[in-house]
Amino acid sequence: MQPFAGRGRLFLLRHGETEWNRARRVMGRRPVPLCDAGREQLGRLAPYLRGLGIAEIWTSPMVRARQTAEIAAAALGGVVIREDEGLSEVDYADWEGRGFPELLADPAYHAFHEDPLGSRVPGGGETLLEVRERVFAAAARALASTRGGHPLVVSHGDPLRLVLAACMAIEPIEFRRLRVDNGSLSAVDLTGNWSEAKFVNMRPDLGAMLDAEIDGARALREGGAVATESE
Numbered sequence: 001m002q003p004f005a006g007r008g009r010l011f012l013l014r015h016g017e018t019e020w021n022r023a024r025r026v027m028g029r030r031p032v033p034l035c036d037a038g039r040e041q042l043g044r045l046a047p048y049l050r051g052l053g054i055a056e057i058w059t060s061p062m063v064r065a066r067q068t069a070e071i072a073a074a075a076l077g078g079v080v081i082r083e084d085e086g087l088s089e090v091d092y093a094d095w096e097g098r099g100f101p102e103l104l105a106d107p108a109y110h111a112f113h114e115d116p117l118g119s120r121v122p123g124g125g126e127t128l129l130e131v132r133e134r135v136f137a138a139a140a141r142a143l144a145s146t147r148g149g150h151p152l153v154v155s156h157g158d159p160l161r162l163v164l165a166a167c168m169a170i171e172p173i174e175f176r177r178l179r180v181d182n183g184s185l186s187a188v189d190l191t192g193n194w195s196e197a198k199f200v201n202m203r204p205d206l207g208a209m210l211d212a213e214i215d216g217a218r219a220l221r222e223g224g225a226v227a228t229e230s231e
Helices: 019-023 036-049 063-075 107-114 128-145 157-167 172-177 206-223
Strands: 008-014 054-059 080-083 150-155 185-190 195-202
Touching: 008 128, 008 157, 036 063, 036 185, 054 063, 054 128, 063 080, 063 150, 128 150, 128 157, 150 157, 157 172, 157 185, 157 195
Parallel strands: 008 150, 054 080, 054 150
Antiparallel strands: 008 185, 185 195
């Protein structure tokens, strides 16, 4: 089984780092651009994108994702970029602009982590079930559009982890066990009735990936919940 329609190989790229990532603030739909470190991340990744048969780039319209798509397109010789609202970041509503240490004191934030698909972000935000439905539809559109090559989807942490978890038959409640770092590349193959992860969270800097995992464990010990990486 596979979670959405289509056949082919789907590459998944999380946008590069921003200053808000570094400050651990929730961006949501805010127009936050890449920082210099984020551009450097993508520059290190760029050589790995070449030779993968990427024919189109489908991106979230958020500024940081669009900038990431443009850097990837330049590395690939100028492939077409298509924006799709279905790949947008989670609508974090009242939480946007707030820091994660502050959110860890909010009972609604803990409820969101305990029931990630059913709990709605305060202030009219989305449930992750709604996010999953729209990002699955966008992934299917990308697969249907690309002929003679593979689509590269540029999006955000939680939307991409929802896709990966579903393709790997991981229970939705456990999707945050998949780490998807800024500037990381993943790939899945879909046959029409089966899906397989080829690789997940590929980055050239292995040491930095290990440091990020230590930071996540520290957040769990100190705050009782791991702050979302979907920014």
